[in-house]
Amino acid sequence: MRFSAGRFLLEALVIALPALAVAPLVVAGGPAVEAVREGVFDAFQRLSPRRYDPASPVRILDIDEESLRRLGQWPWPRDVLADAVSKLTTYGAAAVSLDLVLAEPDRTSPERLLRELPDGPEKARVAELVAGRSHDDRLAAALADARSALGVALVNDSDRAPTVKAAFATSGDEPSQFLHRFRGAVDPLPPLAAAATGVGAVNWAPDRDLIVRRVQLLFAVGQRIAPALALETLRVARDASTIMVKASNASGEQAFGVHSGVNAVRVGELTFATDRDSSLRIRYAGSRPERVLPFWRLAAGQLAPDEVRGRIVLVGSSASALSDIRSTPAQSSVPGVEIHAELLEQMLAGVSLVRPDYAPGLELALAALGALLAGALARLVAPAPAAAVVAASLAAMAAGSWLAFDRLGLLIDGIAPALATLGVYVTATVLKVLQSDGERRRIRAAFAHYVAPEVVRAIAADPSRLKLGGETKPLTVLFSDLRDFTARSEDMPAESVIRLLNLLHTPLTEAVLAERGTVDKYIGDGLMAFWNAPLDLPDHVERACRTALAMQRRLPEIERRLAQEIGPEAAARGPLELGIGIGTGMACVGNMGSALRFDYSTVGDTVNTAARLEPLTRVYGVPILVSEPVALAARGFAFVPLDTVRLKGKARFTRVYALHGRMEDCPPDFAAFLAEHEAALEAVMGREPRARRLLARLRARPEAAAYGRAYDEWERRLDRRVAQTAEARA
Structure with missing residues (x-):
């Protein structure tokens, strides 16, 4: 088919409108598309986790199950925590951060015994004994001697303002309008909050599937900004007093008046590019035993100072009974303190995992281009190469998304563009199939009355066959002719003659088609058929022989129908006799004629041989004559040689055989x-x-x-x- 640029452009434009409509819808998506997108990013994290550095300056002092077994049921007396903080400080920890909200006084503290004693000398004597031994006071003193941070829980059922130790410097738009907002806080005990170097929020804001993929560094509480515990711990460890917050329309941020959100957070010399709500995506390394120090080892004096010297130590719990268990893209359940540790490791290592601002626009462009390409391929290219190109484009999108994640730490969604591309390709392919089916139905309707059904199906499957030309291949050709037709029909009306021919040709044609032959033409009372085109039939010689025998068997039924529908005059000349000639060999088959009208037919010496054999059936008085190649090729049939003759128009002699029947039917x-x-x-x-x-x-x-x-x-x-x-x- 000649290539037409105009046709190509027209077809492409037909695809363009649905493609450009589908692409934005798929990219914008909804909960389902977002879930798939995040699922793919989660899979990337599992395939390529952040490389863990054993020398990382972050450790977890874990209140694990063994520590609870050794030290007793939680909550422990606060002097246990005080001793731990003091030891860590003595060992040279860079900072100690308690992932705990210590909002109530210690119920095990000795001074609480005084509340149960009546006033009097006994109470005064006990007061002298426990003076200065309050567990909370001891913990406050330990926190004051260390670079320490405590946790605060932000809530919506309280109006109490949180304790905030960090100072904030902001530039650009007011950042609090973009932050996750709470009404109030559950603070640590005032003495503890006053003694600690920093106080940070322990809150999480997981996605709708409850997986913690990102952590907010800042929260809005009333009119104040509160830092997250990990960010506050980093500030304390860096001995920084101020957290810098840059939002849209700040110097160097070209937002052009659009309030796009928080752009970056800075602590000391470390700057972190954030999402608009100040969140950072964590690229998880996964749980690592090198990161964890069991609490009981510190309490038992089995922890070497070198294990914590110069490191940030997060005190938290992995015990399931304490209910601080979360889900991450890398693992279904991890302690919350481990998420704080992963975030700190990532911030200190300078590793980032960012979904850039240009990602939606890039994904939309990829989706539109992919959809246009898929639509054009589906409409204009053969199915196999079109499917191969579309599959390659889908693979390229997936590979590009993976490489952006693995090499650059960028989250570029390849799924949405791939879905748009695949959706348009499938839709365009289905429409093309429906259109093709319509064309085939029209072809069948137009040709079913003129050519054999097998030819109709072949042409419908490949309309390009409706053109002049042919191919040379082995064929078996059959000619049949009703003997004495002229004498039988000379006294019959024309309508009866037509009826006779219809009653004759219908069962004979059925016999041909039953063996998947092609009826070439009807020549008055004669019929021409051939096998092995347009369908390839390895046993085409045997099929022609079976057809000839079936034609002879149908003659009595044809006689009965003639007598019933035409009258006795149709059978007045005696029983019907059918002469059949069969030849096999190479012949040219295809569409022959003119550009205005042509037939699917065959020509060649094989056709001439079969045509010459049929009249000889009268000479030798047999119903079926075949050429020698037929007798040699047909298996399972009995042939009787009759003569060696020179057929009309041929120079060489031909041995002819009578088809006696099937071997299994012979005596x-x-x-x-x-x-x-x-x-x-x-x-x-x-x-x-x-x-x-x-x-x-x-x-x-x-x-x-x-x-x-x-x-x-x-x-x-x-x-x-x-x-x-x-x-x-x-």
């Missing part, structure tokens, strides 16, 4: 008959003196009755040769 002594028959034929052909004797003995066999006219022909040939010999001698 047991058929082989003996065939041997005698062949011996007699060879004697006749060789003008042997014994020819007449062999022929006379052959006629005595019951099988010979079917070949009486052929034997008569042999006798006449012998007589002619005797006469020719006598003339030559005279």
Whole structure:
């Protein structure tokens, strides 16, 4: 088919509108698309987690199950925590951060015994004994001696303002309008909050599937900004007093008046690019035993100072009974303190995992281009190469998304563009199939009355066959003709003649089609059919022979129908006789004629041979004659050689055979008959003196009755040769 640029552009424009409509919808998506997108990013994290550095300056002092077994049920007396903070400080920890909200006094503290004693000398004596031994006071003193941070819980059922130790410097838009907002806070005990170097929020804001993918660094509480515990811990460890917050429309941020949100947070010399709500995506390294120090080892004096010297130590719990268990993209359940540790490690290592501002625009462009490409391919290119190109483009989108994550730490969604591309490709392919089916139905309707159904189906499957041209291939060709048709029909009205032909050709055509043959044409009372085109049939010779035998078997039924529907005059000339000739060999088959009208037909020497064999059935008095290649190729059939003749228009002699029937239907002594028959034929052909004797003995066999006219022909040939010999001698 000639390429037409105009057609290509028109087809592309037909695809453009739905493609450009589908792409934004898919990219914008909704909860379902977002869930798929995040699921892919989660899979990336599992495939390529952040490389963990064993020398990382972050450790977790874990209140694990073994520590609870050794030190007793939680909550422990606060002097246990005080001793731990003091030891960590002595060992040189850079900062100690308690992932705990210590909002109530210690119930195990000795001074609480005073509340249960009545006033009097006994109470005064006990007061002297416990003076200065309050567990909360001891913990406050330990916190004051360390670079320490405590947790605060932000809530919406309280108006109490949180304790905030950090100072904030902001530039650009007011950042609090973009932050996750709470009404109030549950603060640590005032003495503890006053003693700690920093106080940070322990809150999480997981996604709708409750997976913690990102952590907010800042929160809005009333009119104040509160830092997250990890950010506050980092500030304390860096001995920084101020947290810098840069929002949209700040110096160097080209927002052009659009309030796009928080852009970056800075602590000391460290700057972190954030999402608009100040959140950071965590690229998880996963749980690592090197990161965790069991609490009981510190309490038992089994922790070496080098294990914490110069490191940030987060005190938290992995015990399931304390209910601080979360889900992350890397693991289904991890302690909350481990998420704080992962965030701190990432911030200190300078690792980032960012979904850039340009990501939606890039994804939209990819989706639109992919959809246009898929639509154009589906409409204009063959299915196999189109599917290959679309599959390659989908693979390229997936690979690009993966490489952006793995090499650059960028979250570029390849799923939404791929869905848009695939959706348009499938839609365009379905529409093309429906359109193609419509064209095929129109072709079948137009040609079903003129050519064989097999030809219709072949043309419908490949409309390009509706053009002039052909191919040379092995074919088996059959010609049939009703004997004495002219005499039988001369006294019949024209309508009855047409009816006779219809009643004749319908069952004969059914016999051809039952063996998957192609009816080439009807020639009055004659029929031409062939096998092995347009469909390839390895057993095409056998199929033609079965068809010829089936045609002969249908003659009695045709006679009965003629008598019923036309009348006795249709059978007045005696029983119907059908002559059939079959040839096989190479022939040219295809559409032949003119550009205005053509037929699917075949030409060649094979066709001529079959056409010449059919009239010889009258000469030899047999219903079916075949050429020697047919007799040699057809398996399971019995053939009887009749003569070697030179067919009209051919220079070479051809041996012809009668199709006797299927081998399985022949009597047991058929082989003996065939041997005698062949011996007699060879004697006749060789003008042997014994020819007449062999022929006379052959006629005595019951099988010979079917070949009486052929034997008569042999006798006449012998007589002619005797006469020719006598003339030559005279």
